[in-house]
Amino acid sequence: MSVGISIRNAFKKFGENVIIPDLSLDVQKGEFFTLLGPSGCGKTTLLRMIAGFNTIDGGEFYFDDRMINDLNPAKRNIGMVFQNYAIFPHMSVRKNVEFGLTNRNMSKTEIRQRAERFLDLMQIGELADRMPNSLSGGQQQRVALARALCIEPDVLLMDEPLSNLDAKLRVEMRTVIKHIQQTIGITTIYVTHDQEEAMAVSDRIAVMNKGVIQHVGTPKNIYQRPANTFVATFIGRSNLLEGELTMKDGLPHLKFANYEAAIPNVKEEFKTPQKIVISIRPEELVVSRRSQEGFKAVIEDSVFLGLNTHYFIRLENGTQVESVTESTIESIIEPGTEVSLTVKTEKVNLFTADGTVNILEGVQNDVISSTKAGGRAQKRLAVG
Numbered sequence: 001m002s003v004g005i006s007i008r009n010a011f012k013k014f015g016e017n018v019i020i021p022d023l024s025l026d027v028q029k030g031e032f033f034t035l036l037g038p039s040g041c042g043k044t045t046l047l048r049m050i051a052g053f054n055t056i057d058g059g060e061f062y063f064d065d066r067m068i069n070d071l072n073p074a075k076r077n078i079g080m081v082f083q084n085y086a087i088f089p090h091m092s093v094r095k096n097v098e099f100g101l102t103n104r105n106m107s108k109t110e111i112r113q114r115a116e117r118f119l120d121l122m123q124i125g126e127l128a129d130r131m132p133n134s135l136s137g138g139q140q141q142r143v144a145l146a147r148a149l150c151i152e153p154d155v156l157l158m159d160e161p162l163s164n165l166d167a168k169l170r171v172e173m174r175t176v177i178k179h180i181q182q183t184i185g186i187t188t189i190y191v192t193h194d195q196e197e198a199m200a201v202s203d204r205i206a207v208m209n210k211g212v213i214q215h216v217g218t219p220k221n222i223y224q225r226p227a228n229t230f231v232a233t234f235i236g237r238s239n240l241l242e243g244e245l246t247m248k249d250g251l252p253h254l255k256f257a258n259y260e261a262a263i264p265n266v267k268e269e270f271k272t273p274q275k276i277v278i279s280i281r282p283e284e285l286v287v288s289r290r291s292q293e294g295f296k297a298v299i300e301d302s303v304f305l306g307l308n309t310h311y312f313i314r315l316e317n318g319t320q321v322e323s324v325t326e327s328t329i330e331s332i333i334e335p336g337t338e339v340s341l342t343v344k345t346e347k348v349n350l351f352t353a354d355g356t357v358n359i360l361e362g363v364q365n366d367v368i369s370s371t372k373a374g375g376r377a378q379k380r381l382a383v384g
Contacts, residue, residue, distance in 0.1 A: 002187040003063040003154045004029040005050065011058030012045055012211075019045050020211040023059070024368040027189060028203075032181050034190045036198040037208035038234070043191045044159055045211075050189065051157050052076055063154060076155070079148030079186075083160040085140045087132045093143050094119070094128040100151040118146040121180065138169045145177065149184065156181070156188040162197065170194075174201050195235050199223065204366070207231050216366035224347070225363045229355035232279040239285065239321040241278045245350065245359075247271065254278055254350060257317050259295045261345045263360075270352075270359035279349040282324035286342045287311055289333060294342040297321075299333050313341070 005027040012020040020042045027033045035043035048054040050061060052073030061068050068076055079100075087096050098115045106114075119125045122142040132140060141161060148156060161177070162170045178201045181188050192198050198205050199219040206216045207230075215227040226232040229240060243256030245266070252266040256278055288294070300320065301312040309332055311323045323341070333339065350359050 002030045002185060005155065005187065005189070006062040007046075007050075007059065008062075009059040010046065010049065010056065010061070012042070012049060012054065013057060018211065020049075023211065023213060025206065025213065025216070026366075026368065027187060029064075030185045030187055032178065032188045032190065032201060032203045034192060034198045034202040034205045035208060036192060036195065036205050036234075038193060041208040042211035043193075043208050046208075047157055047159055047189060047191050050155070051078055051080055077151070077153050079151060079153035079156045081141075081144050081148050081156070081158045081161045083163055085144045085164075087140055087143055087147075089132050091132075092128065093124065093130050093132070093135070096132070096143055097146045097150050100147060104151070114150055114152075115146075118150045121149075121183070122146040122176075137165050138173055141165065141173055142176070145180065149180070149186070154187065156186050158188065158190045160191055160193070162192075162194075170197065171200075177201060199235075207234060209234075213367050217364050221362075221364045225358060225360065226279070226349060227358055227363055227365045227367075229277055229279065229351050232349060232351075237282055237322065239280045239282065240355075241280065241319060241321070243276050243278045245270070245272075245274050245276045247273055254345070254348070257295055257315050257319070259341075259343065261343065263345060263348075263350065265361045266350065267359055267361055275353040276359070277351040277353060277355050279351065280321070280343055281347070282310065282322045284344040284347045285313075285321060285323040286344065287313070287323050287325055287333070288340045288342070289337070290340065294340045297339055297341050299335055299337045299339055301335055302332050304332060313339070315341075 007023060007025040010020050010023040035046060037043050045054060049056050056069050094115060097119055098111050101111045101114060119128055122145055124139060124142045124146065127139060162173050165173060174197055190201060202219055204216060204218055205222055207214045207222065209230055215222055215231045222231060223235050226235060232238045241256045243254055246253045246255055252263050252271055253260055254263050297313045297315050299311055300314050303310040304327065307327060308324050309327045311325065311333065313321050313323060315321060351357060352359060
């Protein structure tokens with residue numbers, strides 16, 4: 001059985017250092033929810049508060065309608081997968097998977113049947129009698145996941161579970177984890193600092209910085225319409241340029257360097273001349289060797305990565321930007337070459353001059369307002 005998770009006004013500090021100042025969050029029943037952010041942003045601290053491994057210094061934590069603040073971790077019915085797997089080296093794979101069931105007043109037959117089900121689900125049944133030191137990293141992670149799920153928890157918590165694996169195995173295991181989660185339908189909270197990993201597995205993502213949630217939304221919405229410049233630069237890469245929003249015949253235009261373009265989807269309350277920050281992702285900046293509409297720039301360097309080529313470009317005003325272009329059979333553009341740039345204006349994002357607000361329509365941010373959190377009511381912020 002899965003549960004929904006509600007957190008209201010969570011507060012945590014270590015000594016005099018406040019790690020989480022005031023955090024509220026809702027995770028839906030059966031959802032794959034990821035806490036994403038840089039090291040030290042508080043995501044693992046929050047996960048351990050949910051698990052009961054860290055004390056809760058303030059706020060309320062609920063599994064459905066049951067407050068769990070003072071509930072013993074053993075009684076929260078959670079499964080936990082750690083970064084270092086935490087597999088018992090002196091036990092066989094089978095004994096590791098069965099471990100969580102041994103104190104549950106179950107018969108040996110029931111324990112064996114339950115363990116075999118999850119060994120098969122994780123495709124490690126043939127490894128049941130092996131010892132952990134003979135397993136690869138991916139196999140050990142499958143054992144850890146089978147052990148966490150074997151107790152049939154209400155919530156699965158995963159703390160950087162793939163960080164010790166090589167790049168190819170990470171991609172394989174994140175596919176396995178997502179498939180298993182969908183098969184079982186268990187509420188899952190997943191912690192990572194890897195943006196691509198978060199995008200690949202999550203139903204929704206909460207982007208955190210310094211203990212504060214910046215944006216909660218689907219991977220698509222967070223990438224395409226980030227709530228602020230921190231989110232825009234943390235999820236993928238982005239060229240941030242200082243520019244202006246101008247009005248011509250009632251239609252907003254963005255302006256930077258020698259480039260100007262109409263941007264019709266500015267929110268009504270921001271349709272006024274002002275300084276702005278323009279976010280252009282590398283794939284939204286189109287490079288051409290040939291003269292065309294756009295603005296001039298000079299290639300400074302390039303990196304060929306097979307499918308794509310990354311160009312580092314200097315604009316006429318001295319600003320350096322990056323462009324990602326699908327590689328062609330033609331030769332790579334040499335440094336020093338003058339090129340023409342155009343912008344896929346339907347994809348760019350515009351922010352207020354301080355970078356705190358995206359002024360375009362289409363931003364969906366499920367962050368819960370702290371003023372409403374006390375009543376356990378969710379307010380969707382800046383929905384365009």
